[in-house]
Amino acid sequence: MASACVPYDAGSPGQSMRWLRRKLEIQKDQAAPPGGMLPSTKGEQCADCTTYLARLPSRRPDAQGEMVCERCHAMVDAGRENSRLNEERVQSLLALSPRTQRVAAVSIDGNDLGDFFDSLESLEQLAAASDAIGSLFREAHGEALDGIARDKISLATGGDDVRLFLAWEDLIHYAGSFVAAVERRADLLASQGAPFTRLAGLGVGIGAVVADAHLPASRLMAYAHELERSAKRLCRPSGQKTTTGSGARSAFDFAVLTAGDAPSGSFTHDPRIDGRPIPMDARSWTSLLASTRELASIPPAQRAILAEARALTDEEFQNLFRYQVARSQKWHKWYESCGVDWRDAEAVVRHRPRPVHLDLVRLLSRHTPS
Secondary structure, eight states: OOOOOOOOOTTOHHHHHHHHHHHHHHHHHHSOOTTOOOOSSGGGBOTTTSSSBOOEEOOOTTOTTOEEOHHHHHHHHHHHHHHHHTTOOOOSGGGTSTTTOEEEEEEEEESSHHHHHHTOOSHHHHHHHHHHHHHHHHHHHHHHHTTOOSOEEEEEOSTTEEEEEEEGGGHHHHHHHHHHHHHHHHHHHHTTOTTSGGGTTOOEEEEEEEEETTSOHHHHHHHHHHHHHHHHHHTSOTTOTTOOOOOOSSEEEEEEOOTTOOOOTTOOOOTTTTOOSEEOOHHHHHHHHHHHHHHHTSOHHHHHHHHTGGGSOHHHHHHHHHHHHHTOHHHHHHHHHTTOOTTOHHHHHHTSOOHHHHHHHHHHSSSOOO
């Protein structure tokens, strides 16, 4: 955490606030890295994040004597304290989904709130806005958890930041409910007038990763944070250079890691190819879930050809896929749900399910997303 102070001019509170923000940015730039010293050898690396010097024993039940850095150790303490405050029973990721031992790490952040806070002109407005934003996100988090009977672990629910682990089966319900709750509450708050007027249209970026619960919590959350940043990029205004922004109010990006995958923040999705990040307006989200449920009714053996596309030439894949679609009533129904004529050979290939559909099928299924 960085802190700063400047003289306060009661006659020009707005100017004092701007000065304070600039001073705080300078302090943040000068702050030391959050995780402590860097290791001199690979053997001294933190077992969880592999970035900082390992100093303390890991508290994971399956750690087997591994050592972690101060940052990862503190993350466990913070999670346990938050669980206690929120009356959550679980202290281990393995306990979230004891049958499948797979969990969802979720990272959420509000969009463009920096501009909102920069527009405030007094300490009184800043205090009122900070309280209102904190309450808005806490209440949206609580509303999204309504109806979720399985346990969860909340790491942070302060300000416009939310970090939590939950059972992978609850991810889709939580993400959709959270977005709806935040947007509804933000519009209601904006209707109260200054200083909240600029909150009209407030949205969020949500990143999530579904993976083996044995993987280090800090690495899973770091990857979820990168996916959150990917989602927030989709919310940038369209037309900006060097961005893939579409002006979406809220967006959701996620990854489902299989047994052989490792979390890596260097990977990002291309919305033109993959279908992620997903714009979270009600129409797009509802339509995507409906088409995904139709896709789930297609036997897995028929969906498997989509995963084999890279191993075939374009001509081989297109011929095989068109043949399969032509002889399957379930494929006909899926294309009809998407508003596509399955008799159109070019449209069948162009509008085939994308990777986002296949991963959503795994999450909406009652079976383990392997």
